[in-house]
Amino acid sequence: MTTATSTPPPKVGVETFAQAVSNWQKSEGRHHLPWQNTRDPYRIWLSEIMLQQTQVGTVIDYYHRFLKRFPTLADLARASQADVLAYWAGLGYYARARNLHRCAQTVMEQWGGKFPETPEQIATLPGIGRSTAAAIAAFSFGGRAPILDGNVKRVFTRFFGVFGYTGTKAVETELWSIAQAILDHGPRDLDMISYTQGLMDLGATRCTRTKPDCTHCPLTTSCYANLNNAQKALPSARPRKLVPQRECHMLILLHNDNVLLEKRPQTGIWGGLWCLPQFNEFDALENACVNWGVKPSAQSKMATLQHTFTHFKLQITPWWLTVKRIPLAEPNNDYCWQPLNLLADTGLPAPVQKILHGVRQSLLSNNKA
DNA sequence: AAGGCGTGGCC
DNA sequence: TGGCCAAGCCT
Numbered sequence: 482m483t484t485a486t487s488t489p490p491p492k493v494g495v496e497t498f499a500q501a502v503s504n505w506q507k508s509e510g511r512h513h514l515p516w517q518n519t520r521d522p523y524r525i526w527l528s529e530i531m532l533q534q535t536q537v538g539t540v541i542d543y544y545h546r547f548l549k550r551f552p553t554l555a556d557l558a559r560a561s562q563a564d565v566l567a568y569w570a571g572l573g574y575y576a577r578a579r580n581l582h583r584c585a586q587t588v589m590e591q592w593g594g595k596f597p598e599t600p601e602q603i604a605t606l607p608g609i610g611r612s613t614a615a616a617i618a619a620f621s622f623g624g625r626a627p628i629l630d631g632n633v634k635r636v637f638t639r640f641f642g643v644f645g646y647t648g649t650k651a652v653e654t655e656l657w658s659i660a661q662a663i664l665d666h667g668p669r670d671l672d673m674i675s676y677t678q679g680l681m682d683l684g685a686t687r688c689t690r691t692k693p694d695c696t697h698c699p700l701t702t703s704c705y706a707n708l709n710n711a712q713k714a715l716p717s718a719r720p721r722k723l724v725p726q727r728e729c730h731m732l733i734l735l736h737n738d739n740v741l742l743e744k745r746p747q748t749g750i751w752g753g754l755w756c757l758p759q760f761n762e763f764d765a766l767e768n769a770c771v772n773w774g775v776k777p778s779a780q781s782k783m784a785t786l787q788h789t790f791t792h793f794k795l796q797i798t799p800w801w802l803t804v805k806r807i808p809l810a811e812p813n814n815d816y817c818w819q820p821l822n823l824l825a826d827t828g829l830p831a832p833v834q835k836i837l838h839g840v841r842q843s844l845l846s847n848n849k850a
Numbered sequence: 851a852a853g854g855c856g857t858g859g860c861c
Numbered sequence: 862t863g864g865c866c867a868a869g870c871c872t
Contacts, residue, residue: 528868530868532869534856534866534868535856535857535858536858536867536868537867538859539858539859539867540868571856571858572857573856573858574856574857576871577870607870608869608870608871609870610871611869611870612870613868616868628868631867632867648853649851681868721864749855789863790856831857
């Protein structure tokens with residue numbers, strides 16, 4: 482029983498910070514996520530990439546599916562980019578998948594199939610920056626280098642009272658210094674696995690964005706935000722700008738139960754993914770239709786949908802047309818006729834998947850009627 | 851050095 | 862409801 486005579490919890494400073502987090506993780510942290518309890522750099526790397534800007538709950542299913550299809554780094558390196566993207570479709574930030582694939586091939590060709598072990602070496606690989614490299618090094622090899630992801634930024638800005646938007650160079654630099662200083666002043670025998678995981682667990686389960694659970698935080702007695710009731714003010718909010726509204730038209734061209742898909746360029750939105758042919762202006766869509774011997778009308782116009790990206794909003798107007806026969810054309814890697822019942826195996830952006838799902842449902846119910 | 855890059859969950 | 866954010870990296 483705690484009484485007035487018991488000693489208060491010790492203050493946590495830069496010297497004791499790391500040990501406090503490590504100890505807390507061992508007793509109160511998460512220990513059963515699918516990518517824990519392994520030292521396999523392939524699995525750890527895959528999880529770290531999937532978890533970039535993506536929540537744990539979203540990643541878990543993708544992670545299992547991906548590993549089942551690509552059990553080893555060598556399997557991934559051998560696969561086609563289309564296959565990899567198909568298993569990434571819906572997860573977003575598709576450059577991650579393209580880089581993941583390139584990275585697998587780099588490790589096979591330049592590192593003899595063995596994942597490099599130091600944070601510096603790991604950070605030279607495509608799609609792996611300083612923080613992800615440190616996490617992979619810590620979890621796979623016990624490497625001692627600091628991470629700085631969204632969780633850690635939230636914990637550090639609150640604990641140390643760092644004001645200013647974390648997206649600016651100045652604040653980012655300051656937070657990296659803190660992250661490094663904690664390791665420099667920490668014990669030589671610090672367990673880097675539990676410390677690194679502990680920082681993430683603290684941010685995910687205690688030091689959350691809204692309603693942080695300060696009463697169950699191991700750092701609460703020394704936390705700037707807790708002592709100053711500044712949890713809501715930290716981390717400082719991002720200065721928001723108006724996001725532009727754009728519109729486009731998408732062509733749903735059906736031939737029997739096949740739909741025309743177009744491969745998007747490697748760079749830009751939805752890079753490398755299959756997509757419905759997209760046009761900024763209706764006139765351009767109408768012109769494209771001439772080549773297929775069809776003409777869009779009010780009948781073919783479908784309900785518009787609104788899709789929101791980080792930096793703009795896109796209003797999509799789909800046009801549904803049916804062609805009787807396909808004109809002969811040169812074989813082309815940039816478009817294909819895809820059977821509607823195979824869409825799940827194709828890498829498609831979320832709104833396109835949604836549109837075509839509706840098309841398929843509509844066809845199925847018509848056939849029944 | 852700031853902005854591009856997806857999607858889903860949360861309140 | 863819409864605005865904000867989540868295990869960042871690249872250019």
